[in-house]
Amino acid sequence: MPVLQTDQTGFLLDGKPFRFLSGGLHYFRVHPEQWRDRLRKARLMGLNTVETYVPWNLHQPRPDRFVLDGGLDLPRFLDLAAAEGLYVLLRPGPYICAEWEGGGLPSWLLAEPDIRLRSRDPRFVAAVDDFFHRLLTPLRPYLASRGGPVLAVQVENEYGAYGDDTAYLEHLADSLRARGVDVPLFTCDQPVDLERGALPGVLATANFGSRSAHHLAALRAQRPEGPLMATEFWIGWFDRWGARHVVRDPDDAARELDEVLAAGASVNFYMFHGGTNFGFTNGANDKHTYRPTVTSYDYDSPLDEAGDPTEKYTAFRAVIAKYAPVPDAPVPGPSPKLTVPAVTLTRSAELLPSADGLTSRIASRRPLTMEELEQDFGFVLYETTLPVRGPALLEIEHVRDRAQVFVDGQPVGVLERENHEHALAFTVPRSGSVLSVLVENQGRVNYGQGIHDRKGLLGSVLLDGVEPSAWTNRPLPLATLTDIPFAATTTTPVGPAFHRGEFDVTEPADTYLHLDGWTKGNAWVNGFPLGRYWSRGPQKSLYVPAPVLRAGTNEIVVLELHAGPRSRTVGFRATPDLGPTEE
Known part of the structure; x- marks a missing residue:
């Protein structure tokens, strides 16, 4: 079984020098039938490890319910990583940021009006301890100490940017240990927050995307001994509604990577493959103005949203080859893509008149x-x-x-x-x-x-x-669409409405839903929630994973919150439109 240790200069794996060549790959942002493909492409780029957060809010949607199957089958993801010969860096939070809804913290915590999140508030730490127990008990066999792929586990996430309560971090570390985590722990922070977020006796790592030599030198100054590691080496960025699609020059990112590896440091790309904020799962930022994140989490990564290698993939692979063996195999080609030029949505149901059939009314003052x-x-x-x-x-x-x-x-x-x-x-x-x-x-x-x-x-x-x-409240989570009373119509509703259509597919393949002329809302294909669209951009298409489709007749449902186009048509195309770019 692999044993990860540290010495004065770096990592040791089974007593031999080891460097993490890792990439972020969030299982919850990728269709589970595509996990194997993405992991194989990570290995072929030269990576020896993948990193993933764990979204508490999806795994424990209610205090008494825990989910660890389907698209949240983390044990299966870890099995597939191990089968591909990859190690894993596990980041269970409880807070993950990740441009994810609520930073991964479940919304039911906020039912307590005065709760203090990410603190020693007894209600919060009791919930965290329960989450760790439910999550880590079935994950123990996947720790490296027991022959599994998980080499190290992170404590919290960029806590130094939020607080400085060392006792809170100590509680989390103790909670992880009490639940069987006997592999090394680590923290990660931006360099300016390193001391606030560090925990004595736990490896401190840094997050940055430029001026790599400078930041590694600053990390070494604060930590004279031990490994140097960039846990989040930012090689792209996320998008928000109303802005431009952010990209980064591949050659510039490759030069920064070369600096990191030349310094002998370990690295984890954030992201290797970003994936998608399916459904309603995107997060938001609020620095005096609220800014929601878009559906796509393409992140200008080495693998794009559909899992196809980009220029960054090739550029990074060449840099990695200077420092470590890279598999002797060609760069994988793009996946097949599907085109269905025009699909008319012939049946509709207005939301407000349909609300009574979708949910019950709750009266309140x-x-x-x-x-x-x-x-x-x-x-x-x-x-x-x-x-x-x-x-x-x-x-x-x-x-x-x-x-x-x-x-x-x-x-x-x-x-x-x-x-x-x-x-x-x-x-x-x-x-x-x-x-x-x-x-x-x-x-x-x-x-x-x-x-x-x-x-x-x-x-x-x-x-x-x-x-x-006197108010009535009607929750509309739209977790399922089975009770929507669709009917044939030739008029376009003036308010929010669901629209349904069908299209035929001979052979399922990845595709992109384009909603030209639509304003704002959400879309589902065969009941799978693709995410939000909004004409303000930058994103103008939604990724449709091939496993969502089936040979034969398929269903698309669009919830348009305003007036949709009179034609009520959508198209599936072979290429995405993530909007005008900004470097």
């Missing part, structure tokens, strides 16, 4: 948050009765994150957290009209103090200065 409704993702529909006709002013203290407002089913405006919008004026046509507010969770904040990010309508909600005292 004020709007309830998603967390109070035990809801993780999706939408909440709030409704109340308007007592008088004429001009009205709606004021909402906190919109989390985007509220579409309707009177008697007719749209009267939108309030967006991103634009710091809180008030909307409209005209009420009659006494007894129904005010409907459809609120979308666009992604919980994944970085900084903003992770305490509750969703829905928060704080006071006033109509002409008065708080309505």
